[in-house]
Each structure stands twice: as structure tokens, then as C-alpha cells.
Amino acid sequence: MLNTAVSIGSDSSRSLPHYSSFSRPAGPVSLQTAGRALCEAPGTPSGLQFDEEFLETKEQLQKLQDGNHLLFQQVPMVEIDGMKLVQTRSILHYIAEKHHLFGKDLKERTLIDMYVEGTLDLLELIIMHPFLKPDDQQKEVVNMAQKAIIRYFPVFEKVLREHGQRFLVGNQLSLADVILLQTILALEEKIPNILSAFPHLQEFTVKISNIPTIKKFLEPGSKKKPPPDDIYVRTVYNIFMP
């Protein structure tokens, strides 16, 4: 009932894993733990080049905090256009707006926003998963699968089926498509047949994956991060635990 998902980008002392930042001119600079980036998504369709600085030690984080680079002492942080942006949603909105991934008017933007917010709730479960106690992890995979299949996928399947278009909103690529693809792929890593009852989402996954910039991002050697492993989890704990 009540949407009890905690907003992404909230309390870094609860070990949120994904940090990246962009800056110019030599190519953007980002800060990121060696792990999956929520900020992966916006970089892809616009073909935007970005650099990454990975957080690996507590000292690094302390330095950033002491230097007032992190508005609320948290990551993700993205340096772009002379600003240091924080708060995942704010960063996503900025990049989407700037690179025309946010629809053609306020109504489309709001629809994209609604879809993105819902998908991010699901993605949040995936992001937090490696930090659960081992005993809870298997149960949570079941929970994620149920949420995806019962609450989220039917909505997007219906949207795609009803308008018959390639993209979720306004017949053009938007942030909603990118975040949904990211979430589907991340879920498929844990539950390979998760889309078995959703033919339109299967087709969507193939079509969006084939967009040249996204296809490039999905190839080996790109900045896309692999699934979280023990090293990743340990690194995050070391950085954020007191």
C-alpha cells in the first residue's frame, strides 16, 4: 500500500553503492565505487562521454566531505557544467532534460517521471540486495520477482501493447525507457526468465538494447559495471561504516 521504499541517494551511512560524476572539458569526471551505477543510465543514449573517479577508501570520502564537494555529505555526485550535482533523481532529471530524454511538454514529462519513479522503486530493491544479510537475500529475490511481475511489469506491458510504439512515452526515447531497460537487465541477472509472461517487454528489451549508443554501453569494455560482488560490498562497508 504505502510506498515504503526509501528514496535513492538518501543516507550514505546505510551504504548506498553508486557514485559517479561528470565534468568537462576533458571529458567528465565521476566518483564511483567499483559497482553498479544508477548513473550508468543517463550516460548511454546521448552518447555522452564521461570520466569516473571511484571511491575506494574512507579517506577519499572524508576528503570529499571536508572539501564541501558533497552537498549533503552523500554520493552519487556528478560534476557537470560547472556544478556539483547530488541526489540521484535530481541528477537524472538534469541530464534527461538537457539531452532531450524528458518528453516534449509538461504532460509527457510528468508521465515519464511517474514511470521512472515506479521503476526506481524496483531498482532500489536490486541496489540494496547485496547489503542484506545472506539469510535474507534469497527471500528478497522472491520479493523482487513478485513485485516486478505483479506490480510493475504489467503496467509497462499494457502501455506498450496499447500504443504499439517502440518507446514508452511520446514515440521517442526517454529516461523512462532507459531506466526500465536497466532494471530489466539487472533483474534478469538474478531471475533469467523474469520476462517470460511479458512479450511486449521482451521486444522492448531487444529494441532498446539495439539503439547504437546503448548497444555500445552493453558491450564489454564499456563503463557499465558488472553485478556487485563481495569486493564491492566490502568496499562500500569499509567506506561508510563508522
Place this chain on the structure above:
Amino acid sequence: MTTKPKLCYFRGRGRMESIRWLLAAAGVEFEEEFIETREQYEKLQKEGLLLFGQVPMVEIDGMVLTQTRAILSYLAAKYDSYGKDLKETVRINMYADGTLDLMMMIALAAFKPPEEKEENLTLIVKKAKTRYFPVFEKILNDRGEDFLVGNKFSWADIQLLEVILMVEELDASVLADFPLLKAFEARISNIPTIRKFLQPGSPRKLEAAPR
């Protein structure tokens, strides 16, 4: 005559309160449907009004909106409270997101078991004083303006006032070391639409969550 927006939620603050604040600050009258039974909730779902089966839900301008942040962004844009360009908008978004994080901690505290609640609320006040309020105090100090962004009243100012009042309910002295925030609080509270919202009998909710 245009229909008033209709808000659909529990009779309590929860995730809808920021939406009430924004509408009230914009001087927009609205109706509320309070969900009080399971049957009501299931009826809304069956009617296909809840996109992901969740509330808040707001019917406005011929649309049925859900997802708190999406609703807030829409309203901020509609009522010209979202900055004059993308750089101002992103700042407003960052500040609002920060305050929403703090408010969500307070909202979730209501659902914690009684033995954890005290500790939780103390932690929240600490977070307010060490992580959030210093940031806004600094912004007001550095810019020397009445409002957080662009020398103009925006959604960020509404969010900040809302969270200040919520934290003061937990600890009345929380602004003791933040003189600019204290002045900000007084100043924004005196904006006529907001002053009206702060008076008894307004749609402002006093319960954190429904019983």
C-alpha cells in the same frame, strides 16, 4: 469553472503532506478523499486509478497522477515555482530531495516499534542539525537573499519550511544555532497563502500517520 484538484490518501501527513503544502502555497483549493477502509483502496485499484497500486494519487488537469515526486515536480512547474532555467531547477530539485529524505525519515519513524522510536527521533534531530540545516543556513548566508534559489520564492522554500516545522515538533530548540533559518522560517510563514495554511481548520495534517 475548473474542477479542483482531488487528493487521494490516508488521513495523515505521510507522503501527501508536501503536495498539500505546495498546493496551499500556490493558493490552490483542493478536495481530499481519505482512504479509511481496505474496500475503498481496492475499489481505487480496480478502477485503474493507481498506476502501481499506490497512493498518493492526485487527479488534476484531466490526469490521474501518482508517485510523490512526479506529482510535486508537475505542480512546481505548473505554479511557476521551479526556477527560471535548468540550472535553477536542478538546485531546487537537490534541495527538495534533501528535505524529502529528512521528512521521509520522520514519516517512517511513526511506524517503528515504540522502544525504537525515541532513539530514532533523536537521530533524526541530529541529522537535521548536522547534515541538512547547516547546508541551508550556508546557502542563505552566502547568497544573502530571502529565498533559496534565484531570489524568488520556489518549491525549495516551501519544502524547507515544511521540514523545519516538522523537526521543531520533535525539538523546539533545533534552530538555536541557525539564525538565518530562524528568520527564513518567520519570513516564509508570513506569506499570506502559507500563513492561511498554518492556521487551524486548513487542510494541513497534524497526524504523522493514520492510526
